[in-house]
Amino acid sequence: MSWERVYRLVKKIPRGRVTTYGELARALRLRGGARAAGYAMAACPNGRGIPWHRVVGAGGRLIIREPYAGLQRRLLETEGVTIEGRRIDMQRYAWPKAKKKPAGRRRAKTS
Numbered sequence: 001m002s003w004e005r006v007y008r009l010v011k012k013i014p015r016g017r018v019t020t021y022g023e024l025a026r027a028l029r030l031r032g033g034a035r036a037a038g039y040a041m042a043a044c045p046n047g048r049g050i051p052w053h054r055v056v057g058a059g060g061r062l063i064i065r066e067p068y069a070g071l072q073r074r075l076l077e078t079e080g081v082t083i084e085g086r087r088i089d090m091q092r093y094a095w096p097k098a099k100k101k102p103a104g105r106r107r108a109k110t111s
Contacts, residue, residue: 011049021034
């Protein structure tokens with residue numbers, strides 16, 4: 001299976017922003033969901049400029065194991081992403097920015 005579509009989208013994530021495996025899978029309609037996105041990122045080739053470190057787990061969790069976990073943390077921090085423990089504030093750093101839903105009017109109950 002070719003992961004080129006995944007890598008093209010990951011290359012569009014700007015510096016200082018992150019997305020989740022699930023969002024990546026939804027955007028590309030990947031069969032297998034977040035797990036498939038994880039497989040794609042695990043197979044990410046070196047030397048092609050793919051910012052693999054900008055893809056994190058649900059809720060902004062850093063889920064990659066060592067030795068790459070420390071590298072991911074350092075790369076994100078050099079881009080200005082603040083990491084608290086093993087979590088990133090997705091309200092602040094998510095890409096694409098979540099669109100706020102307009103406050104809708106409530107419908108009156110009818111009997």
